[in-house]
Amino acid sequence: MSLLKILVTCYVLATVSAQTGTPAGCPLTLVTQCPAVATPAPASPASLGSPAATTAPGSPSPGTAAAPTSGSAGAAATVSGSGSTALQSFLQNDLGRTQATSAVKVSLPYSGVGSGQGQQDFLSRTVNYGVSDIPFTTAQYNALGSRQVLQIPAVLNTVSVFVNITGVSRLVLDPDTLARIFLGQITSFGDPAIKALNPTLVPPTGNNISIITRADNSGTTALFTSYLVKASPSVWNLGSGLSVNFPTTVRGVTGTNSVVAGLTAVGNSIGYATSGAGEAAGLTEVALRNFNGQYLTSVQANYDELANQLVLPAPTGDWSTVNLTYVAGNATFPVSGFSYYLLDANQAANANGALLKQLMAYLQTPEVQANAVIGGLRPLPATINAAALRSVAAIAAPATPDFGLAFTKPANAPIVTGGTSG
Numbered sequence: 001m002s003l004l005k006i007l008v009t010c011y012v013l014a015t016v017s018a019q020t021g022t023p024a025g026c027p028l029t030l031v032t033q034c035p036a037v038a039t040p041a042p043a044s045p046a047s048l049g050s051p052a053a054t055t056a057p058g059s060p061s062p063g064t065a066a067a068p069t070s071g072s073a074g075a076a077a078t079v080s081g082s083g084s085t086a087l088q089s090f091l092q093n094d095l096g097r098t099q100a101t102s103a104v105k106v107s108l109p110y111s112g113v114g115s116g117q118g119q120q121d122f123l124s125r126t127v128n129y130g131v132s133d134i135p136f137t138t139a140q141y142n143a144l145g146s147r148q149v150l151q152i153p154a155v156l157n158t159v160s161v162f163v164n165i166t167g168v169s170r171l172v173l174d175p176d177t178l179a180r181i182f183l184g185q186i187t188s189f190g191d192p193a194i195k196a197l198n199p200t201l202v203p204p205t206g207n208n209i210s211i212i213t214r215a216d217n218s219g220t221t222a223l224f225t226s227y228l229v230k231a232s233p234s235v236w237n238l239g240s241g242l243s244v245n246f247p248t249t250v251r252g253v254t255g256t257n258s259v260v261a262g263l264t265a266v267g268n269s270i271g272y273a274t275s276g277a278g279e280a281a282g283l284t285e286v287a288l289r290n291f292n293g294q295y296l297t298s299v300q301a302n303y304d305e306l307a308n309q310l311v312l313p314a315p316t317g318d319w320s321t322v323n324l325t326y327v328a329g330n331a332t333f334p335v336s337g338f339s340y341y342l343l344d345a346n347q348a349a350n351a352n353g354a355l356l357k358q359l360m361a362y363l364q365t366p367e368v369q370a371n372a373v374i375g376g377l378r379p380l381p382a383t384i385n386a387a388a389l390r391s392v393a394a395i396a397a398p399a400t401p402d403f404g405l406a407f408t409k410p411a412n413a414p415i416v417t418g419g420t421s422g
Contacts (some may be wrong), residue, residue: 066215075350077403078108079359083118083131084219084254084339086157086274090375091131094368094407104402106355114255115241116217122342128356130342130405131191133219134156135244137284145190148345151319152360152391153338155369159223160275160299161336162283164263165189172197172287175231181270182211182228183236184247189268204268212271215252217242221416222326224272228334231289232324272335275299276376283294290334291326307381316345337383339377346396353397354377358405360392367407 021085076099081091088110095108111120112246115132119140122130135151136144142336161178165170176194179184186193214221225240238244244254253259256273260281263269270286275298286297306324313319324336341360347353362368369379380388 007044007194017296037352040404045272048231049269051256072093076105077355078107079352080109080127081129081131082111082113082114082127084133085112086133086339086377087131088112089374090377093348094371097408098405101406101408114216119342130170131339133339134222134341135322135340138318138320141318141320144276148316150315150343150345150391152341153380153384153388154341155372156303156380158338158378159220159254159272159335160278160298161272161286161288162263162278163286164267164269164283166267168201169284171284174289175228176235179232179236181229184249207268210266210269211271212252212259213246213250213252214259216254220256220272220274223335223337227327231254274376279394280376288334290332291328292330294330298333302331303378304327304381306332306336307384311312312387314393345394348396354400355403357392358396358403360395364388364392365407
């Protein structure tokens with residue numbers, strides 16, 4: 001089969017996967033041809049570095065995940081990642097194309113398993129890097145001890161509230177009303193509190209609100225509930241985090257693909273998702289009230305205004321202090337955050353450390369950042385991109401070989417759209 005036919009076949013399978021929810025592993029595992037099976041088996045502990053506190057001569061230093069080495073001449077250099085499903089479409093599509101055209105044969109598998117699992121996979125050295133929609137908490141950071149970990153901003157990730165109400169193309173909700181809905185205290189879109197904010201709203205009668213949330217450990221949930229904690233402290237009483245104990249009347253699902261599918265299929269419904277995911281599905285985005293009292297959707301926000309007021313830590317510092325949720329500004333979107341690449345700073349003893357560092361640098365290039373919008377995400381503001389590149393420069397890794405990672409946009413094959421959030 002010609003390379004062109006192989007690539008087209010892989011993208012068709014990826015598109016079907018995105019539309020149906022069935023796995024299609026081609027974009028993840030493509031090296032020189034499209035295999036018949038999807039996900040690569042986890043690397044052995046020996047190939048990823050030992051968690052032992054001491055280091056034997058010639059072995060990776062503590063905290064360094066050594067990528068799987070080639071078992072025979074011509075085998076692909078491999079760097080694996082897992083975590084946020086917010087970046088799943090973006091990474092799987094881009095990395096699939098990149099590994100097919102790299103100067104040196106590489107394999108760049110990525111698994112969208114959610115932010116919480118991505119953090120755990122990285123900490124346990126199951127993968128070379130994790131991806132999370134929130135940074136490590138201060139407690140998690142302190143628990144790292146002497147392990148020098150980089151949390152590199154990947155993309156800007158905003159979380160929006162979406163509704164599916166027949167005939168309704170705009171809805172505004174203040175934090176207290178939104179909190180009461182997700183607490184199950186408001187059960188109808190005809191509730192006086194909602195009507196007061198939306199005087200022209202004509203909701204359907206006879207149907208209660210169907211609430212759809214994430215049931216897995218999700219950075220999306222963490223960002224959404226962080227907004228409610230800060231903006232509605234007198235009403236919201238469930239706290240914030242990767243998961244919270246929503247009322248039993250709420251329908252919890254795994255992955256934002258499932259949230260978006262549920263909202264699309266069920267009328268009179270409300271849920272939260274990565275902004276681009278709901279936009280791609282044609283759902284109605286709720287205008288939320290920001291810190292300055294302005295109601296706006298994610299597409300109306302000014303993200304430079306948000307980024308310019310941030311004070312960033314050192315590359316291996318505690319990034320839990322970086323807050324983008326419910327901050328001052330007339331045009332700041334109130335439920336915003338960075339997704340992060342999590343990796344060990346010391347890759348000097350990693351057989352594929354050079355590939356990992358080059359991959360991180362490649363993901364910060366203007367072409368790749370601009371392509372994030374296709375996955376339902378937003379590029380990093382310029383000041384944050386510059387900080388991310390400084391973090392990449394802090395990775396201790398061999399300079400060679402040069403893997404020639406370069407952005408490639410296919411001429412004939414479609415890119416899978418509709419990023420999901422993890």
